[in-house]
Amino acid sequence: MEAVRELKYQPNVLAQGLNGVRLKSLGISFQTPYHGSIITGHYRSSLLRGIIDASYEAGYNVTVFHRPWNGASESAAGFRSQGIDGFLIIAPLAGSDMVTALSNIGIPLVVVSSSSDEHDVPSVDVDNRHGVSAVLDHLFDLGHRRIAHISLDGGFANYDSIIRRETFVRIMGESECPARPEYLRSVTREYNPETDAAVRELMALPEPPTAIFATNDTLALRVILSLNELGIDVPGRVSVVGFDDIPDAARVDPQLTTVRQPLIEIGAEATRLLIAILDGREAIATTRWFEPELVVRKSTAAAHK
Amino acid sequence: MEAVRELKYQPNVLAQGLNGVRLKSLGISFQTPYHGSIITGHYRSSLLRGIIDASYEAGYNVTVFHRPWNGASESAAGFRSQGIDGFLIIAPLAGSDMVTALSNIGIPLVVVSSSSDEHDVPSVDVDNRHGVSAVLDHLFDLGHRRIAHISLDGGFANYDSIIRRETFVRIMGESECPARPEYLRSVTREYNPETDAAVRELMALPEPPTAIFATNDTLALRVILSLNELGIDVPGRVSVVGFDDIPDAARVDPQLTTVRQPLIEIGAEATRLLIAILDGREAIATTRWFEPELVVRKSTAAAHK
DNA sequence: TTGTATGCGTTATCAA
């Protein structure tokens, strides 16, 4: 023990790992369909912040494995021997085999946000159904019946947006005013002329919607911009609702009504869950939901007649 | 080779590393004086994005070492055996011994943004002096002579903000209108009532400034808010300039005049530099500067008489 | 070219 201090001895983590000791190291991966978009935006960086904070608390390191997941079980290989104990998959995209590929190699996994029950992988996510339900209740209360929904599609779709759309259709279907097909739109990217076109077409309908529910805030912000350019007042003529409550939601004019989800907490909880699984303290199939909160601001008002 | 495919053989990275093979793995650390602020904001996440992109290009993994750097050469120990080849220090804070501690243990280092010539460590940064000079030239051209500067101080000060203040003082000193001491303010956090107080006191001076140059955009945005609350028109009465060109700078009203620095590129270039050093392709002491670009928007106008 | 031994720094096992 004296010699330890004397020589400033530090155990060699690699040798420990070679011998089967858990290295207290987590792998994470941001899956992105296009190059360079790793952690842009509030959504991913909040999740990452929760992950890094919680792993720090638990004494774990975090390694970012950035791979082209475009259709790649081979991207998944090689994780077993990397010295990581478990893996966090951040907001996987629908239609990718990433989750399946990773779960096949037998590494403990947790999906962080945008989970799907397609896979039998534990996850931590917001309760999207509850969130959509709160949005629609709010709009119904304001007298809205002609409600449109703009979703994400193509390479950018994540499971969250799919579930939100499904829930939207289901709840509308159970109401007195089922969603008309022409009110259901989707775009492949949020900040994109596509969105302008979708909004324009929506508002050019014989019976235009009085409210537009966008699948996330970035998209909702763009929708407001598009409406502004058309000279359509928000919320006087059309109400707009988003999802996420990114910081900009409270800064734009009009301030956005949206659904807040505790992203940092989701990232942190997913990390804790993964570590609990690694420690054998938690059953593998656990999945945890966080309740979202409707934040009513200025972009929604009574339905325009 | 057949057997490799047959058995899906994957070399054990740990064993390779134990044997002295470079693991193509980079360590990074965000130094933050308060808990939980790892990658909030555009500044850090842009740097991180550049780092992750460039390391991916080069086939390197990135491991986040989150430590309390509050005064800790012991935090630095234990990196030698972690299997990382080199280390990127992201925006170190002034007054911390983190850089010194890390450089003492002999790991190849590169400082990413907010570098200082206090340490003999290679770095990639924006040319702050050039940026400040462009700001002041712009303000001089608009007829401003009473120019205030608000800087960061205390635990949050990074080297960038220190250099910006020094440069401000130097250039003003060489001009016909040297900076008055009462025009030099600093706050400990950007978004903070402190900033309101500083602005209020500045504007209560017998000769209030006609322009305020904030050391970064977050601070500048808060300055505009403070001025608004005082009923002072921007830019009619006071011009405001920031630094960074965060996305919000173009979204607020009035749009912020600021200095754009290529953060993603800085992160990427720092990564490439570190890898070049690891490969022995680059001398150790190299340091690279990126030229910033003045972005003139709506928050600056001719000096109020 | 192909094969065999040695060391990398641990931990675990077994013997003393």
Add this chain to the structure above:
DNA sequence: TTGATAACGCATACAA
């Protein structure tokens, strides 16, 4: 309790 030894999976150097 202490001490020696094998094994982890690979790379390297050397022998065949």
